[in-house]
Amino acid sequence: MASYIKNPRRYYAVLLISLFALSGCKSTPETPPAPAKVIPAQLSHLPFDVKVDGEDIVDIQLTLGDRNLYLAENGHIKMVSIAQCPLDISAHRGDFRLPESSDLAIASALFDNYNSVEIDVMQLKDGTWVNHHDSQTGRATVYYTGERYKLERMNRQQYANLKLRQKGSNDLLDMRPITAYEAFTTFAAYRSYDQLLNVEIKSEANGHELTELDNMLRQTIGQGGFYYSASDLEMLEKLRGINPRVYLGFVQGAHPTSVDKVTADLRRGAQNDDYYLDNQSNIEFAGKYGTKRYRSRYKNYASSPGIKKLNKKLGNNSGLHLDIRSFMQNTSVLNSAHRYGMKVYTYTINGTDYHQSQLKRLSKPKLPDGVIVDTTPYKICQKLFNAAVPKKRYQPLTASGRYIASLPSDTDFDRFNEMLGYQQEGYYISLSSGLKAIASAKAKPKKVSHKTNATNPHGFPTIVDEEIETTNSKTIILTLPSSNND
Template sequence: MNFRRLLVLVGMLSLVGCASTSSDSTQQTKDDSLYGLSSFPMGAEGRAMRQSSFTDQQVVDIQLALQTRGLYWTAGQTPAYLDNQCSVNVYAHRGHYNYPENSVSALIMGVFGGFDGVEIDVMLTRDGYWVVHHDSQTGRATGRSDGKRYKMSRIKGKEWNSLVVRDKDGRLTNERAPYLVDVLEPWRDFYYRGQQLNIEIKQDADISELAALNRIVTSKLPKGSYFYSSLNFEVLELMRQIDANVYLGYVWEPHPTSIAKAKQTAKKAVRSDDLYQKYQRQIGWVSDYEYRRRTRKASKKYSARTVKKALGSNSGLHVDIRSYMDAPTIQSRSKQAGLARVATYTINGTEYHQQALVTLKQRGRALPDEVIMDTSQFEICHRLNPTLKKQAKHYTPTTEYGRAIMKLPNNADFTRLQEQVMYVADNHYLTYDGRVRSLTPTPLRSSTKTASSSKKTSSSTSSAKPALSSIFIPVDEEMDLESTPIIITVPQ
């Protein structure tokens, strides 16, 4: 592990809107593990990085309490499984979803976030530099303080150097937009436990340009730690000529219904800053799709047999989850054809992707081998497999965080520890689907009470003050932020 480089990266992460570092852990040494955490994965909070405001005592307590449930707290500030307990492999879409997309920081936190891999997008500048970017032009995920934008088909390295990435709220950061080599080096230094980097090639390239891409990748990364994917089947055919062994993922165009829904969302979102931030990754895909359609580069969908014949057995299908649901035999046909894996993605939001996977499992359908998502590994895996390990009885927590964790039931949202401490103190907790529940079930009232005793109870309780909760739990209110606003005109 390159700890000197890690220190530099920790400093960089602190500049791009990450959580503050605790004052008692700013000095990092070569042996950065807190006492009692050396057996935890390298990505555990308190080992490789200190990205939260938790004290050292709280970090250790959180980790040991979560360990009794088969979990640990990652440096990406989300829980993850200590053992492989998930039905699918989870890839961080454009890096960790809490960090600027396609940035070095998002890639690093994807490594340390408990994911099975990280997906990034690469494009070629006009003067031959491979950069990490998704859209057909700059401005949404990258930008400049003066607002100037560039088309990726025309941008040169000098202009690329003037760009920085935006955080998930759309604000410009101090982190510059990366070249491909900028993300390959930290991936080489920090990836672990079989993680793979999915390098999606976002544009047309000839064989010499793709060979240059492959030389850059192979000079930095060990074999087996990366693979390529693309919407463009011809690009993958050329890449197979260059490398006979690397895995190649053929990305199907999204389902027509998914495209229509994404366009509707994009039209609404351009009128609302809140909606724009919420759906900006979907908007970015719509922009990219429209560019491909205008330039007549939209891809047809080749079958599993065609993919196997052209790309070999070390290849697979990456399909829209809506297409996956509409094709009940897609997984079995892909395996029969000899493909290595089937992955799913969505352009209609993470919640839709997750609910679709849960529905597939409830129907007894085979799940994909891999999912590419804007959420934590724990969130989707917990939805698919809600039962956690039985708590160990021997651990005694030392802080309010550990005590809260030990009291939480299996359906709790373990990603919101700060809030759970407050709710548990009031004998409540937050479920993983955002509901508030009581830790102590309310006992059923007896139905055999006499009318007189019922009347007596009613009169005695009417004068008593109701028990007050220390926290206010509001009733959910239906709000439609996407509807046309109501304009009220005040008469003069």
């Protein structure tokens, strides 16, 4: 028997996100009536947003499921479970593929099975808490007149006139950024019981204003469903007095070398408008502090004395969130933190590939407790824990299913739809090496014999004609004339 969707509200949100992603349009799609979704009995064990329409879809889903994966309605490949990944994976500003400061980015990250979602909040001049990262408009949000405004000088009505930018293209959308209250209610509506909201506070606030923020979170999400992070240690101390039970994460500034690298990279790309818009916050960061001044003011808590100081101020239910470069220079900070019952999270300002490459260098016991990333849980889990290896409990019945089953363990399933175009040619997209042949990935290198024999006394390699494989694809066979010219 087929099963019907169990949570219409979550399904409708997925449908809305899917329409937005597929349309690539500049406005929020009109609200369509949620269709009755029928899930085939064979797929009833998969999550509610599993894709159920399309040719060979049941066979495709069951073959993916053998790898702990499934194809969602929005076209993304997701993990059925991230229990194999003993790491808290936090979505940096929500789903990195969708406009930040939007409810879509929060909801989509929740559906992608991140353990937590990190958002930034700050205050307008009238005291309204909003979901916004930058201190001024221009990068992720734009005022309708084109003027740039500092958030601290805007009121709620002016904030409502801002427009969001589309990720990637930087096109303006007919969507406004959301307030903090809207972000909290969106999270509360679509979260699973074990998913948490990381609220990073970006603006100054007094005790009364922080109490108002904490009450808002308790009323919308509930105690235990959220935690705070900030780079202002004094603010976190105030929050500890307001909420003795909440987790507090101190965000240590980026390593000076990371800032130097960002500055150098941005200087090279400053003439590219799209590059500037994508990295404007980092440009402003480097311009505001300057690497020399930044180095002189940089405080490093990634040491046993540093952890002890944080613990004294924030208590055991706290942690250090630091640049992966700082962590790699002192991985013993993890043990120091654990001795006090504290946690360590890593982030980067030098790109997600760099972050992942550094994490891969660590043995599993030395990995941080969590990572704040701009990539998918699948990619983190697969690169660090090889969590999508086929169990070979299902035998596919279709060509598409057999192709999926043949894919090596280093396949980049985040590019699944693109990869299907190479099915006939026998190629796949690797996590680290781009396009590769499936046969070459599985072939074991032959041992080269260097033994000498009577006919080859000098040990030169003997060249032997290889057997031509004609079953994989069309083969061109050339017939050369013999030595007798016949």
